[in-house]
Amino acid sequence: MTNQAILGVILGPDNSQRVVISAGLPSSVAALEAEIKTQCKIVTPFRLQFMDPLFGNDFVNLTSIEELQDKATLKVVYTVSQPQDQADSFSFPSTSAADDASSSSGDSTVILASPEYTSSRSSWPDLFPVPRFKFDAEIKLEKAYVAFKENGMLLIPDPKLKSDILEGLIQEVVKHTVYLTDSKFDQVAEALILRHPCLKEKGSPSGYAGWKMSLKYKLSNYRTHLRKVGCPEVCANALKYKPAEKCSPAYDVKRPKRGEVDYCPPFPLGVSEQSLEKIRIELLSDVKKRNNRDTIKGKMNITFSLRRQEVIYDAPMISELQQRWPALFDAAEINAEFKRITTMPLQSRFLSQLDLLSEGLLGVFAKRSGKQGKMLKDITDMMMMDDVDARRESLIKGLCIYLNENPDILVHEYMDMTDAATLSAIAGTTVGVYVTRGTPGKDFPDVGIIIEGVVILQDLDNVALATAMLFGLFYCFNMSYPAQLRYTFEVIQKVVMGLDPTELSRKAQNLKTKLQ
Known part of the structure; x- marks a missing residue:
């Protein structure tokens, strides 16, 4: 029962x-x-x-x-x-910001926001939903479908019908992204002819090659329109934002590449860059106050679009971001920022999925032989202990070894070193997780994150948590994965986290197949 x-x-x-x-x-x-x-x-x-x-x-x-x-x-x-x-018990009024159109009496506009950020976009669906088109277009398609069922006759759409169909598809596409990969164009075009088989193209091996090409041109033209109306995600790739010596549309294209949902959002309705900048300045003093978590979280939600546009457009150094956005350099806020960008929880999903995949990964590791197999066996032996944090750390290191990458590049361990010697070693590290053990005067190891020779976070509980935070920071700062660890972070992104899992490298695809 x-x-x-x-x-x-x-x-x-x-x-x-x-x-x-x-x-x-x-x-x-x-x-x-x-x-x-x-x-x-x-x-x-x-x-x-x-x-x-x-x-x-x-x-x-x-x-x-x-x-x-x-x-x-x-x-x-x-x-x-x-x-x-x-009402949501976590909503609160933020500090008033001056309205650009305020009267001489000094009235201000109060910005209300909930600490729970809700994205205006959704992640790309597994099966693309073909929308209903205009009323007259649906009537034409219904008649064409009847003719197709009776005698197999395919429809050659007139220019207006084709334009209505493409417009409807593009409006559905931009609910998720304005930049599509080739495989996603395939997915949209294939979904169209599955929903409306009368639109299948005669003589085309796939049946939708022409529709796919038309969708590419239609979306390209629509992005031009979005650029004119000021969509920040598209404006980031305008020529005026390119370096003068490399002023070409193909150079440094800034677009979602790792499953981001809100990559470069516009400012919220009713606020301006100036009002958001005032809230940012207030945050500089808010982070110095105690028991102020809800206020900070709410203001970070409000200023999300300002922060993302700074990161995307200007690509500032980490030290500059620390000065402008100190509240972002906190484990809880990194979790929140990652969720704003991807709509997915970071820490809880990473750790739970790592535990879920542990048995499968152990089985894959056990099948390797030679020098790599011996290294993986040493890692596996360490995982037999009861300490769950040590198990997760060993699993991450084993993943690096399996993918022919050096775990010491990801996790830098400093043994029996003074604080000065440790800081000197950290300054020469580009990116990674550091662990200090046996430091004089400290009874417990210190775990933290280094980016560009700067300690971003410290006093984290364990290496697995630090790896999750480092992965989240790549999204928060719009950074590329380190070349020497690209396969490890690709597997973390696409296999462990399930972000944009369709297009994998050969190594990542082989591992995913073996796990399945």
């Missing part, structure tokens, strides 16, 4: 409810949402978050039912404007 499940559900400020599910936890998140919607009588669209012990009991988006246990605490996050009695 299935035991009943009891959940605590936070509906709003001073408003929570116990939910009892007699049949036990449902098999999916959607089924759980339906149950909570019924019992709590919620009529507003929402999503669920759960209290994650891996992240200091912060609330994290619920993506899998396996993340829940009995007597867990959930939070309802409304995806549209909430009713007065069901």
Whole structure:
């Protein structure tokens, strides 16, 4: 007999409810949402978050039912404007910013924002959803489909119908990205002829080669239009932002390449660069105050677009970013920033997926022979201990070895060195995780992150957490992976985290196939 499940559900400020599910936890998140919607009588669209012990009991988006246990605490996050009695308990008013159009009386506009950032975009779907086209276009397609079913006659669309179809597809595409890879163009064009088989092209091996080429031209023209109206993601690639000596459209194209959803968002409605800059300046003093986490998180949400445009357009040095955005150099804020960019939790997903893949990776490691096999066996022997942090560290190092990369480039260990000697060694490191052991006067090892010879984070709990934070910083700072560790971070991105997992290098694809 299935035991009943009891959940605590936070509906709003001073408003929570116990939910009892007699049949036990449902098999999916959607089924759980339906149950909570019924019992709590919620009529507003929402999503669920759960209290994650891996992240200091912060609330994290619920993506899998396996993340829940009995007597867990959930939070309802409304995806549209909430009713007065069901407002998000984590929203707050930020400091007023001057309105550009204010009157002489000095009125200001109060910016309201929730600490929970909601992206205006969604990640690329596994199956592209072909939208409904204009009313007259749908009528033509319905008649063409009947003719196709009766006698197999294919439709040669007139210019207007073809334009309507392409326009509808592009409007659906830009909900996810304005820069498509070749494989994604294939996916869109193939989805079109599967939905409307009468549009299949005669004489084309794939049946959609012409549609694919037309989509490329249509999206290119649409990006030109977006550039004229000031879309920052497209304006970043305008010629006026290219160096004078390399002023060509193909040079240094800035676009999502690693599964980013909000790569370079526009400023929020009703605010300007000047008002966001004032909030940034306020943050410089906010980070010096104690017990100020919610205020900092809210203002970092508001200024996300300003920060991303600085990172994308200007590519500043790490030292300059530390001066302008000190709040970003914190593990909790790196988690939040990564989620704003990808809509995916960083720390909890990385650690849970690493644990989930551990048995499969151990099996793959065991099949290697020779010098590499011996190194992997030494790593495997270290993983037999009960310390979960040591197991994860050994697994990450083993992954580097398996991919023919040096784990010492990722994890720099400094043994029995003074602080001065350690700092001297760190200054010569481009990027990586450092671990100091046996430092005089310190009983516990120090784990931190180095980028451009600067210590970004320190006093982290373990190497696995530091690796997750380093991976997140590559997204926060729009940095490329180190050439000597490119396969390791590709596997972390596409296999462990599942970000843009479709186009893999040969090494990463071989590992993924063996794990499956």
